[in-house]
Amino acid sequence: MILIWLAATALMTAAPGASTQSSPAEAAAPSAAAQALAAFDPLIGKTWRGASLNAADTIDEVRFERILNGRAIRSTHSVNGGVYAGETLITWDPAQNRLVSFYATNGGFYTTGTIAVRGPGTFEFDQVAHGLPDLPGVRATTTFENGVYSIRSRHLIKGEWVDTGGFDYRVVE
Known part of the structure; x- marks a missing residue:
C-alpha cells in the first residue's frame, strides 16, 4: 500500500495597503x-471489540488513531486474531x-471511497472494492x-444492495 500525501505551499502577496492578516474569528x-x-x-485512542450480528463467535477488534500530525485517521482491525484483518x-x-x-486487507483485496459525516462517530462509507469481481461495492453506516x-x-x-450484517x-x- 502506497499513500502519497502531497503538500503545497504558496507565497501570497498583497496589494499595497491591503491586510494579509485574518480576523480572530x-x-x-x-x-x-x-x-x-x-x-x-x-x-x-481506544480499542473496540464486537461480535458479528451473523455469527457470535466472529469477534472483531478495531482501534482508531490520529496520524500525520492530525491530518488523517488510521483504523486497524482484526477478526478472530488475524484470520481476517485490515x-x-x-x-x-x-x-x-x-x-x-483507502482500506487494505489480508484477504487480497482493497477498497477506496468516500465518507459522509453524519455526527460524532456517525458516518456513511461508500466504497468501491478492487480485487473482488463478484463484489464491486460496499456501503457501511456507523x-x-x-x-x-x-x-x-x-x-x-449482482446489481442489488444486500444487507450483510455488522458489529x-x-x-x-
Whole structure:
C-alpha cells in the first residue's frame, strides 16, 4: 500500500495597503477538514471489540488513531486474531471537499471511497472494492450512541444492495 500525501505551499502577496492578516474569528474557525476528522474523536485512542450480528463467535477488534500530525485517521482491525484483518486510512480530499478512505486487507483485496459525516462517530462509507469481481461495492453506516460503536454493511451483489450484517463494539481499553 502506497499513500502519497502531497503538500503545497504558496507565497501570497498583497496589494499595497491591503491586510494579509485574518480576523480572530477566521483564525479560530476550524477548517472543513478539521471539522470532518473531529467526528472521529469519540473513537480515537481506544480499542473496540464486537461480535458479528451473523455469527457470535466472529469477534472483531478495531482501534482508531490520529496520524500525520492530525491530518488523517488510521483504523486497524482484526477478526478472530488475524484470520481476517485490515487497515483503513482516512483523510480529507480538498478536490472533493470530503473525507476519502483507502482500506487494505489480508484477504487480497482493497477498497477506496468516500465518507459522509453524519455526527460524532456517525458516518456513511461508500466504497468501491478492487480485487473482488463478484463484489464491486460496499456501503457501511456507523453510529455511536451510549458508548456503543455500531457498523451495518451492505454489499453490491449482482446489481442489488444486500444487507450483510455488522458489529456492535464496546471499548476494551
